Amino acid sequence: MQLTRFTDIGLRVVMRLAVAGENDADTTVLTTKTLAAELAVPYTHVAKVVGRLSEMGVVHARRGRSGGLAITDLGQGARVGWLASSLEGTGEVVDCEGPQPCPLRRACRLRGALARARTAFFTSLDEQTVADLVREPTTAVLLSLTPHPPEAAADPARAQT
Template structure:
């Protein structure tokens, strides 16, 4: 079973927001840009996931100068299986009815076995909440996240072309 990148990012976002504000220096709310930098994920991906998490009620998002993101009580106490199921959306592990339907679909036992395995996977994740996952040592690591350093300029960077060499 493999989760989509969307779900992976969503789980990391709720985990990070669950520990936000736990340090005395954390007085400003996190923004989508902050999360993108800290989690090393493209901003556009984070924005889409945050929108979905807000629709689900796991995250509160406020725009404007005093805006930012915060995890809700629902988000903090959410079962990981529920979050993953909801972020993944409906669907089976395999698509038997796609553009070229599987010739075994009318008598296949694999489809049912995979559906049971998928349910068991999500059910096992339901044994954990976001609050469980951010207990130390994970919480401490989440609080220590910082944006990756900027990439060093290369000789081919637009601003570095044909610069005179000073000695």
């Protein structure tokens, strides 16, 4: 099973917020923009993810000049399986009813087997909390993230066009 990019970004955002302020040198106010730069993902994607995490009660977002993002107590102790399945949504692993419906759908056992496997996948992730994911050595790596330059600036050939 492959998680969507949305879920991947969501998990990375939560992990980064979970270690914010863990050392005295980390005084950066984390915003959607700084997270996007640190995690090297598009700002628009991070903005959508932060909105969803805020709706879920995992992240507290303050707008405006003194704004920023912070993980909530719920987010800090969240089970990874719950978080991932909430971000993924309830869709099925395969689309049997799409524009070209599968001719096996009335008597297929694959759909049920895949649904059970999906449930088992998220259940196994529930053995870990966000706090578990960010223990050392991950804490040090998360705290050492620095903003990445935009792709055009990183590639001299693209910067000249």
